[in-house]
Amino acid sequence: MKHFTVQEPLRIQQFILDEGIIPLHDHNYYELIGVQAGNGYHLINGNQVAYEPGDLFWLCPADYYGFIVQQKTRFCSLLFTPSYLAGLIAGSPYPWRHIQENTPSDSGKLLADPVASRKLMALIEIILAEHQEAQEITSNLVVDSLMQTILSLTDRQLAQQSLATTPRSSTSLALIQRIVSYVCQHITEPDSLRMDKMADVFNYSPGHLGALFKEHIGESIQQYIIRYKLKRVETRLSLSAMTISQIADEFGFADVCHLNKLFKRYYNDTPSNYRRYVLSS
Template sequence: MKRNMQHELLTVQVVETNQWSYPVHNHNHFELILIRTGSGQHIINGNRFAYQAGDIFFLGHLDSHYFLIDKMTCFCCLSFTELYMTGLTTPGTDGWLQIKERALTTSRQLVGSIVTDRIEQQNLNALVDILLTEQKNHRPLISNQIVEALMKTILSLIDRQLAQQQGLNSSTVSAASLMQRIGVYICQHITMPDHLRMEKMADVFNYSQSHLSALFKQQAGESINQYIIRYKLQLVETRLRLSSMTISQIADEFGFTDICHLNKLFKRYYQTTPTEYRRSLFVPARVRNAYLQSSFR
């Protein structure tokens, strides 16, 4: 069997043909194949699957495949190596567990397209179209922050689909990835209270409100609301130390109802009010340290 070797970390290309010219083969990389138009059959590890426009196939290192084309087909192929994927993973996390597992095992289960939901198919196609636009405009795919952000989203979507395909509970398969994405989202929207409402976050991460709350608390040991409050107060404390903003301005920046609301929460965690905390910054170090030792509980 021929082995298709890819030396580039990441490639994306579109091919329209009425005859598949490659013999049965496997890869040294991962391959996401999006069917834009056409129909035919996709033979994966000896299993035969009918394909049509909208189908999305994902192949690991050991998956062998080829196509039998019935109707002129437009293939969009996104290929990336495990080294590239590892470079996108945050240190200390498990990353995309199902994708990595795909590299180590031949997929013998009778599953064709990994995405059947039309909206999910459209989302993945839209993300890949942006990659194609970057390439068309002669921008490098490597060391490109936009491409890296797109690929992280694409990999997360693939990982979720593979987890669902295998009938696994997403809370155990990609909990670390979910927590990472929630943390990034909160950081990006910390001054936008409407974006941090539970109903909005549940919609963003495609979970019910109760399920998302339970998953977060299970992993973090506190509720999402508690996490957001702690994070806001850490930023408030930084503003008090390093900026000349008034307490009213700080309260408004982070969406507190009013100064009283901020005072109440700040005192709960720091055992002092924002005004008293700021005053403490101008007293001798031995007194100031007493305030600083009042850390979050």
């Protein structure tokens, strides 16, 4: 996995990406990404989240992420270092507690209401305009003031999302953890991952087991299995010399065509093209 760093305390950038994949990477900075146009998927910490215009993603140094761009996308991104954040905190009456937690996210998406999203996007665009006009945005009192407002709004959204998280019973969570562990353990054994087999293993009816899993995870067991398989395929493509046919056999795909079809659906590219892209990066 690549590691990205920034040297300057604060950076703002606007960029356009055509269809394709930005491989997973980690980083040493905080980042607020706004989607101005286009759609696709944001890959973060092993999860896949659809994005569309108006979406905002908050990323801390503990996250690793990438993108699958399906439709030409224009992003606007604020990047800043922990030391820059510490300097703003020192001069602010707000501790921004949720921002400072620096814990990996399931989606990174700020589930803000449309008004809050528009406010944040407008503030980012003002900093972009300031950068285009004055070039220098560090040690800039106007930009520092805008950044304090942005961080206050972001921290508020993170706090609201934390409060909105529905507590789930420890019994149900334990079951979900067991299912996920079982899937990971048997991911190369298609017969073990049939719904009727899993229902027997966990002593639930197939319908009840499937409903519980979808309630907690947000997708069906079979969707989760496919996505997890493709993540393992991605790893094989990036880090092994196995042929596409060998990879398809290992994970129980009917044939290479079946693997190609599913991989392209989720990654918008074929396995062979993805491997060439990763190895040439």
